[in-house]
Amino acid sequence: MFDTLLQNLINAMQWGSFYSLIALGYTLVYGVLLLINFAHGDIVMVGSYIAFFVATLFLGHYDLFPVALPGPLVLALTVPLTMILTALVGVTLERIAYRPLRRKGAHRLYVVITALMCGLILENGNLALLGASRKKFPELVDKVIYTAGGVSVTNLKIAVILTAVLVFVGLHLIVTKTRMGMAMRAISYDKFAVPLMGIPIDTVIVFTFVLGSSMAGLAGILFALSYPILDPYMGLSIGWKAFIAAVVGGIGDIRGAFAGGFILGFVEIMVVAFFPSTYRDLFAFTILLIILTLRPTGLFGVPKTTKV
Amino acid sequence: MKLLEIDHLEVAYGSIRALHGISLEVDEGEIVTLIGANGAGKTTTLHTISRLPPPEAPRLTAGDIRYRGQSIVGVEPHDIVRRLHIALVPEGRHIFGNLTVQENLKLATYARRDDDRRPADYDRVFDLFPRLAERRRQRSESLSGGEQQMLAVGRALMSGCTFLMLDEPSMGLAPLLMYDMFRALKKLNRAGMTILLIEQNAHVALQFAHRGYLMDTGAIVRAGTSAELLADPLIHQAYLGG
Numbered sequence: 169m170f171d172t173l174l175q176n177l178i179n180a181m182q183w184g185s186f187y188s189l190i191a192l193g194y195t196l197v198y199g200v201l202l203l204i205n206f207a208h209g210d211i212v213m214v215g216s217y218i219a220f221f222v223a224t225l226f227l228g229h230y231d232l233f234p235v236a237l238p239g240p241l242v243l244a245l246t247v248p249l250t251m252i253l254t255a256l257v258g259v260t261l262e263r264i265a266y267r268p269l270r271r272k273g274a275h276r277l278y279v280v281i282t283a284l285m286c287g288l289i290l291e292n293g294n295l296a297l298l299g300a301s302r303k304k305f306p307e308l309v310d311k312v313i314y315t316a317g318g319v320s321v322t323n324l325k326i327a328v329i330l331t332a333v334l335v336f337v338g339l340h341l342i343v344t345k346t347r348m349g350m351a352m353r354a355i356s357y358d359k360f361a362v363p364l365m366g367i368p369i370d371t372v373i374v375f376t377f378v379l380g381s382s383m384a385g386l387a388g389i390l391f392a393l394s395y396p397i398l399d400p401y402m403g404l405s406i407g408w409k410a411f412i413a414a415v416v417g418g419i420g421d422i423r424g425a426f427a428g429g430f431i432l433g434f435v436e437i438m439v440v441a442f443f444p445s446t447y448r449d450l451f452a453f454t455i456l457l458i459i460l461t462l463r464p465t466g467l468f469g470v471p472k473t474t475k476v
Numbered sequence: 477m478k479l480l481e482i483d484h485l486e487v488a489y490g491s492i493r494a495l496h497g498i499s500l501e502v503d504e505g506e507i508v509t510l511i512g513a514n515g516a517g518k519t520t521t522l523h524t525i526s527r528l529p530p531p532e533a534p535r536l537t538a539g540d541i542r543y544r545g546q547s548i549v550g551v552e553p554h555d556i557v558r559r560l561h562i563a564l565v566p567e568g569r570h571i572f573g574n575l576t577v578q579e580n581l582k583l584a585t586y587a588r589r590d591d592d593r594r595p596a597d598y599d600r601v602f603d604l605f606p607r608l609a610e611r612r613r614q615r616s617e618s619l620s621g622g623e624q625q626m627l628a629v630g631r632a633l634m635s636g637c638t639f640l641m642l643d644e645p646s647m648g649l650a651p652l653l654m655y656d657m658f659r660a661l662k663k664l665n666r667a668g669m670t671i672l673l674i675e676q677n678a679h680v681a682l683q684f685a686h687r688g689y690l691m692d693t694g695a696i697v698r699a700g701t702s703a704e705l706l707a708d709p710l711i712h713q714a715y716l717g718g
């Protein structure tokens with residue numbers, strides 16, 4: 169009994185880590201721009217595909233790079249390259265879709281609809297370019313299973329959980345300690361006064377998208393390593409869930425996104441532990457709805473004032 | 477020497493014109509005040525100088541703004557601060573309430589390139605407003621209105637400005653604090669700071685400034701030295717309650 173509980177906790181932490189990594193991206197962009205970037209889940213999907221192509225390139229699948237490097241080295245190259253390329257996708261989206269609307273002072277509703285459309289374009293663009301066949305992400309590191317009593321955990325799960333925690337700590341340091349972080353917090357409170365401090369707003373916004381999208385890329389790699397079948401719609405469900413996790417935590421607050429992701433992970437796994445797995449999403453979302461009814465601003469959210 | 481020259485400036489919010497060809501000048505080392513009724517276009521003028529994008533500032537439709545002889549119409553708002561050292565203390569303060577006092581001041585230094593002058597500027601701010609030094613670690617949204625105004629001015633100084641524009645810095649301040657604020661501004665001016673000030677209280681403003689402009693519905697209707705304006709019957713009647 170205790171072993172099952174512990175096993176469930178570990179699984180919950182793994183899913184919580186995915187949700188957290190993605191929720192952090194939602195919350196950063198929202199905190200700075202008050203924009204719910206509904207394309208974010210699809211950016212995770214793009215991250216997985218970028219990781220797939222980078223990894224298979226270094227595994228020597230294409231004529232462009234005819235040597236096969238060893239798996240761990242491929243992983244070490246795939247992580248930074250995927251993060252950089254995914255960040256580029258996020259920044260491009262900001263540049264061509266969101267910035268023109270911001271310049272024109274468009275109402276937030278139009279920006280949100282634009283974000284939804286961007287997501288659809290990413291999904292269908294992928295479908296058009298690569299076809300409907302699914303991709304199988306290569307295995308880059310050998311799976312190691314550690315067992316203690318009746319509980320087992322893979323090296324991959326440990327890596328996923330550690331990454332989420334490290335990313336959160338790093339992000340927290342960036343937001344609280346660096347110049348850019350301070351400028352991000354300033355924008356979230358009063359966008360009007362930021363240029364009056366000599367700070368270019370667009371630079372801060374691009375930086376925010378770089379952070380959010382590179383984390384989406386990281387989540388994409390880790391997800392592909394854990395669940396190696398890729399398809400163009402893989403970002404949808406996990407993206408929506410991460411968004412809800414961010415809202416439950418208090419959107420705009422990075423502690424909230426981190427906590428919200430893990431809460432969602434735990435709720436889901438616990439539902440499955442006691443009920444048929446088809447009940448998972450129904451129960452999980454009902455519980456989250458109850459949390460939101462009790463605390464409409466989310467767990468860490470305060471009405472207006474601080475975000476990020 | 478002419479620092480700022482506004483030349484037949486016309487601006488509009490959408491299709492509604494807000495400034496109908498105003499001209500004004502500020503010389504280096506001067507204190508100049510803009511007075512006028514609510515809605516006259518005073519804030520609009522300062523926002524246009526700061527080159528804030530719409531919707532904050534309206535679109536410039538005609539005329540020119542020159543600073544040190546060069547047109548600044550195409551300059552980005554952050555470069556107005558960073559390169560030209562023109563700072564605006566906006567109406568309503570707009571301090572970053574989620575940051576501490578210290579962080580607000582520090583944020584304003586980020587765009588600066590002259591690292592060596594920063595310590596002296598901190599000293600100057602804390603010397604002018606000792607209360608800010610006491611409350612350095614406090615979240616700035618918990619400051620009193622007067623302290624927030626000091627912070628808004630202090631923040632502008634930390635940006636390294638040499639030309640300071642203030643939009644109703646005395647708003648909401650008790651008389652005693654208001655005089656403190658003006659004393660501080662006077663001290664800055666004696667040390668070389670050029671000041672362009674919007675003020676509701678025409679009497680106080682004209683006692684403090686060297687020269688002034690009276691605005692009404694998007695136009696400048698009087699210009700002159702403070703003494704001339706104080707003696708002007710129109711101003712006397714409409715703004716000085718006599």
Ligand SMILES: Nc1ncnc2c1ncn2[C@@H]1O[C@H](COP(=O)(O)OP(=O)(O)OP(=O)(O)O)[C@@H](O)[C@H]1O
Pocket residue numbers: 489494512513514515516517518519520521531532567
């Ligand atoms: N964002 C805006 N959109 C449309 N019209 C505006 C905007 N801001 C100001 N106006 C209009 O422009 C005119 C000038 O306004 P402005 O704020 O410059 O006046 P002001 O002299 O600063 O007044 P106050 O003393 O009340 O601060 C007013 O008629 C106002 O209604």
Ligand SMILES: [Mg+2]
Pocket residue numbers: 518519520567643
């Ligand atoms: Mg005004």
